[in-house]
Amino acid sequence: MTGVTDIRAQIDALPGLDPRAPLLHVEDLHVEFRTRDGVAKAVNGASFHLSAGETLAILGESGCGKSVTAQAVMGILDTPPAHITNGTVRYRGVDLLGLSEQERRKVRANRIAMIFQDALSALNPVYTVGFQLGELFRKHRGLSRKDAKRRAVESLDQVRIPAAGQRINDYPHQFSGGMRQRVMIAMALALDPEVLIADEPTTALDVTVQAQIMRLLAELQRQRTMGLILITHDMGVVADVADRVSVMYAGKVVEEAPVYDIYGRPAHPYTQALLASIPRLDLKGRPLNVIRGLPPALTDIPSGCAFHPRCGYAREICRQEQPPAYRIAPHRESRCHFIREVLGV
Amino acid sequence: MSDASDLVLETRNLVKHFPITQGVVFKSKVGAVRAVDGVDLQLRRGETLGIVGESGCGKSTLAKLLVSLEKPTSGEVIVRGENMARLSGQSLRRARRNIQMVLQDPYTSLNPRMTVGDIIGEPFAVHPDAVPRAGRARAVQELLDLVGLNPDHVNRYPHQFSGGQRQRIGIARALALRPEIIVCDEPVSALDVSIQGQVINLLESLQHELGLSYIFIAHDLSVVRHISDRVAVMYLGKIVESGYHLAIYEQPTHPYTQALLSAVPVPDPRLRGRRDLIELEGDVPSPADPPSGCRFRTRCWKAQPYCADHEPLLQIRQRSPHPSACHYAEIRDVIRY
Ligand SMILES: Nc1ncnc2c1ncn2[C@@H]1O[C@H](COP(=O)(O)OP(=O)(O)OP(=O)(O)O)[C@@H](O)[C@H]1O
Ligand SMILES: Nc1ncnc2c1ncn2[C@@H]1O[C@H](COP(=O)(O)OP(=O)(O)OP(=O)(O)O)[C@@H](O)[C@H]1O
Ligand code: SF4
Ligand code: SF4
Ligand SMILES: [Mg+2]
Ligand SMILES: [Mg+2]
Numbered sequence: 001m002t003g004v005t006d007i008r009a010q011i012d013a014l015p016g017l018d019p020r021a022p023l024l025h026v027e028d029l030h031v032e033f034r035t036r037d038g039v040a041k042a043v044n045g046a047s048f049h050l051s052a053g054e055t056l057a058i059l060g061e062s063g064c065g066k067s068v069t070a071q072a073v074m075g076i077l078d079t080p081p082a083h084i085t086n087g088t089v090r091y092r093g094v095d096l097l098g099l100s101e102q103e104r105r106k107v108r109a110n111r112i113a114m115i116f117q118d119a120l121s122a123l124n125p126v127y128t129v130g131f132q133l134g135e136l137f138r139k140h141r142g143l144s145r146k147d148a149k150r151r152a153v154e155s156l157d158q159v160r161i162p163a164a165g166q167r168i169n170d171y172p173h174q175f176s177g178g179m180r181q182r183v184m185i186a187m188a189l190a191l192d193p194e195v196l197i198a199d200e201p202t203t204a205l206d207v208t209v210q211a212q213i214m215r216l217l218a219e220l221q222r223q224r225t226m227g228l229i230l231i232t233h234d235m236g237v238v239a240d241v242a243d244r245v246s247v248m249y250a251g252k253v254v255e256e257a258p259v260y261d262i263y264g265r266p267a268h269p270y271t272q273a274l275l276a277s278i279p280r281l282d283l284k285g286r287p288l289n290v291i292r293g294l295p296p297a298l299t300d301i302p303s304g305c306a307f308h309p310r311c312g313y314a315r316e317i318c319r320q321e322q323p324p325a326y327r328i329a330p331h332r333e334s335r336c337h338f339i340r341e342v343l344g345v
Numbered sequence: 346m347s348d349a350s351d352l353v354l355e356t357r358n359l360v361k362h363f364p365i366t367q368g369v370v371f372k373s374k375v376g377a378v379r380a381v382d383g384v385d386l387q388l389r390r391g392e393t394l395g396i397v398g399e400s401g402c403g404k405s406t407l408a409k410l411l412v413s414l415e416k417p418t419s420g421e422v423i424v425r426g427e428n429m430a431r432l433s434g435q436s437l438r439r440a441r442r443n444i445q446m447v448l449q450d451p452y453t454s455l456n457p458r459m460t461v462g463d464i465i466g467e468p469f470a471v472h473p474d475a476v477p478r479a480g481r482a483r484a485v486q487e488l489l490d491l492v493g494l495n496p497d498h499v500n501r502y503p504h505q506f507s508g509g510q511r512q513r514i515g516i517a518r519a520l521a522l523r524p525e526i527i528v529c530d531e532p533v534s535a536l537d538v539s540i541q542g543q544v545i546n547l548l549e550s551l552q553h554e555l556g557l558s559y560i561f562i563a564h565d566l567s568v569v570r571h572i573s574d575r576v577a578v579m580y581l582g583k584i585v586e587s588g589y590h591l592a593i594y595e596q597p598t599h600p601y602t603q604a605l606l607s608a609v610p611v612p613d614p615r616l617r618g619r620r621d622l623i624e625l626e627g628d629v630p631s632p633a634d635p636p637s638g639c640r641f642r643t644r645c646w647k648a649q650p651y652c653a654d655h656e657p658l659l660q661i662r663q664r665s666p667h668p669s670a671c672h673y674a675e676i677r678d679v680i681r682y
Contacts, residue, residue: 061539062537207564207605207609208399235612239614240611242614277541278612289542294507
């Protein structure tokens with residue numbers, strides 16, 4: 001039997017672990033899918049970092065590589081067809097990509113956890129939620145059956161599921177969409193992770209339920225000073241909860257900035273265009289702003305800046321050269337050849 | 346505006362109950378899902394009526410009733426003054442032609458084995474008198490052009506198009522029979538914001554060009570505000586509030602509408618924490634067993650004992666200048682974007 005201190009000590013003994021190192025640091029991550037149709041470059045040099053207690057939003061349109069990035073960080077990509085061809089994912093200084101699957105699994109449950117859009121498929125349909133939660137405590141914390149059950153009830157209580165003592169005997173399908181999402185949050189947080197990655201946790205829910213869940217997540221995060229990565233395409237949710245934002249396009253983070261700067265003064269044409277396409281009140285009766293064209297096929301990413309075929313600022317150099325990440329201010333970067341123009345300075 | 350001849354579509358006390366049965370061989374009815382439970386609405390020429398409400402409140406069922414894909418349990422659908430239930434033969438076909446539907450999911454609503462030309466031309470096969478056979482190929486190309494797709498692409502298959510383009514194909518098909526009314530059931534919900542705008546702009550320009558009337562169903566409240574002239578808010582099979590878009594968005598009087606609007610996250614971080622979110626308790630009750638009296642009372646923060654046994658009617662009230670189904674309706678300012 002592995003006791004709680006054992007697993008924690010084992011993680012703390014990982015080579016390179018430095019409690020003062022950044023909580024999570026992803027650098028130049030590349031992931032490709034090798035399929036019959038060719039090589040799809042899903043992630044093309046994504047970089048970001050996360051500190052304790054902070055909420056980082058990863059914002060981008062469908063297919064830009066948000067989920068694949070999260071799965072690479074979690075170590076749950078199917079390889080093959082996925083291949084991580086470059087980059088590092090450091091948790092407190094330890095490069096997770098270099099760990100054995102066994103070590104990885106320990107980090108995964110205990111330090112970095114994830115919740116998904118579709119709670120029903122993430123939970124096991126044939127076991128009660130009480131059993132699934134209890135297993136976590138028994139396996140990872142070495143608790144007795146009785147103590148594990150008590151902790152399971154506490155966990156459901158904490159995510160404010162009414163009558164938790166009875167509901168632990170229910171199966172996932174017996175919960176409503178919103179309640180199921182709470183169950184998944186309870187499971188992810190059961191072992192007190194330092195990082196929670198939430199991949200579109202409320203996209204399938206109604207706004208009233210979304211508001212409840214987002215509020216709950218923010219509260220739990222505050223209590224635990226946990227780092228939260230929120231993956232979403234909803235610019236309202238980002239404005240509501242994020243401290244910093246990484247905007248992704250075609251597998252790259254094209255802009256990274258504190259949330260007020262992203263909305264107040266976007267430094268990348270794509271961010272600017274995304275914000276402009278929100279149907280605001282003053283646009284009523286007029287056509288909405290759109291981004292012309294489509295996001296690129298990942299088997300055929302445009303040369304130079306991947307956004308150039310859709311960008312209003314594009315010039316010849318954009319077709320030729322990939323823009324580097326320009327540092328605009330501390331914590332602010334943008335990958336665009338014409339930041340000054342975009343910022344209007 | 347209120348000229349009766351302007352009215353293109355109307356429903357009167359429209360109801361759809363889906364029976365809940367038990368047993369396999371000898372099915373016995375043990376209850377009913379009251380998906381749509383007494384809906385009155387009016388749609389005028391050239392107008393867009395937005396319909397909003399949470400998942401399961403009956404929006405899609407209402408849409409299907411309007412286009413005769415479902416048969417009402419009771420009540421009436423009246424197209425251009427004619428009660429659909431009383432029509433038959435030629436006149437039924439004509440009335441049906443006049444009201445078409447665009448569906449949510451551009452990925453599943455198109456047959457993957459049919460070419461785009463066949464998909465858009467399919468309505469002509471069902472209604473052969475609409476366009477003479479010889480003119481159909483040209484009609485399809487004109488439709489493609491109308492929705493901003495390349496007319497040379499008639500022989501391509503749906504998978505060769507993006508989500509936004511597929512939604513255009515769905516719109517072209519809905520337009521094939523030159524209807525006056527189009528029911529759009531979540532037409533942009535599966536699309537990214539940047540593509541969403543393209544489809545909404547297309548719908549608006551087609552409306553102006555062709556004088557179409559739309560029923561526009563969506564759960565994104567800012568998209569509905571953008572496109573709608575009037576808005577109806579549904580809860581558990583009933584309309585709880587309706588009025589011009591400004592009335593609903595600026596001066597909502599029903600507690601449910603107020604809660605719904607307050608829950609929409611505002612894309613401006615400066616307003617963070619300054620919105621007064623009205624947090625609703627719990628989940629929507631089952632439409633098989635709706636609460637007595639006011640259906641919203643189990644989640645309503647203003648509920649009084651009176652609400653439990655008196656059903657509020659959708660009507661103009663002392664403190665609600667537009668129809669609201671709440672005994673205690675009154676305007677509340679909700680911060681929105
Ligand atoms: N198993 C797979 N095989 C091949 N390609 C894949 C696979 N999984 C993902 N991809 C591709 O990788 C790209 C990035 O996908 P990803 O799921 O990360 O997008 P996303 O940003 O999360 O989008 P969404 O907002 O739709 O969830 C997509 O183009 C997708 O088609
Ligand atoms: N064919 C059917 N048989 C039985 N029940 C049905 C049927 N179709 C719909 N329902 C039920 O009727 C209610 C209303 O469903 P409907 O699809 O109209 O809701 P909706 O407002 O469109 O929801 P969503 O926003 O999720 O699309 C739901 O409880 C649904 O389960
Ligand atoms: S580098 Fe060029 S194409 Fe890319 S975003 Fe900047 S201006 Fe547009
Ligand atoms: S009638 Fe009563 S329960 Fe219903 S919305 Fe009004 S206050 Fe709430
Ligand atoms: Mg995803
Ligand atoms: Mg629906």
